[in-house]
Amino acid sequence: MPESMSVRIVDRFKIPDGNVTIEKARVPLGTIKKDRQTLNIARSSFAVYNCTFSKDVSEDITVFIDELDDYKEITTYKKAFDFNIYYSSKDHLLFSDANTPVTKAFLKALRETDGVDIIFSTPHFDFDKISNQFQQTKGIRFSTTDQGVSAKAMSGSSVDSNQEAVDALQNDDATQIIGALDIGNHGYTIMLTQSGTIVCFSKLFEYDRLEHPMLSFSLDVLKKVQFLS
Template identity: 65%
Template structure:
């Protein structure tokens, strides 16, 4: 785990459920004062930053269906996906985004996950490649000012 005191951001290389369980247990520890929330991304805005939106997941009220996941090469023009993005109902988005001089296929979730489906070219020589990449993604989507 890595923590930025100035940005009040905690980065974890573990899965979201494990990280949240750890933080919950830590916050219930005597003498520890800890409050935490997941990042909330504007996935509609982020979709507009993608060169190509490849996937959108969102909750569904259809009978017998809890969520829907749409995949393809222009998912963001599908009416259901577009409505979910516009109404802030999307929980996950996958798309291609240029970070520096390289295009990466990335996933962002409302639980705070940032994942790359692409090899981290240019980051592989850094001490903590995924942390550096995650910070660059957050800067690119204007989450870090």
């Protein structure tokens, strides 16, 4: 199964002590609370925050309604998520082990919560430079001005030799890139997106013995592609 992390650049991150309730129009959406532990990974130190969040999900499912004593098909429901975020004040980075849609909605609601003072942005990756660092570029998704088409996706063993894909990389139109990257003694197939997602499609090998394998791997990916020094 692919594993992913969401990443944001943080300029300011101030959260009140204790369990903070995240609300919208006085409706509770989730919580955030600083964990007692601090993670030290390589030369980075991370404060850990335990988070919960409820988000509307559009999906056709059948549920049993106690009041009706019957089953009913629904197309939208609220789903609860439990996850952690990891904040490094030194590196000005925030990682979330929730998926990108949940992370995006959570941070937006958190930013609007009373007593919270955070400023963050989505990182912008230089996919043209990163493509040249891959052992092999396997996939590219990019925006286009073609009539009736807003985006195109290409995949293959040498997708970066296609002129349209090359132009997208050089013109900074690419929104997603997939490629093979060597880290340590192993090769990994990864995906980076301009929405701030890092995905690993390969087994994490020696990272699996670590307490937070995907966080450690994500840091190494960002260093390998020279996003972090």
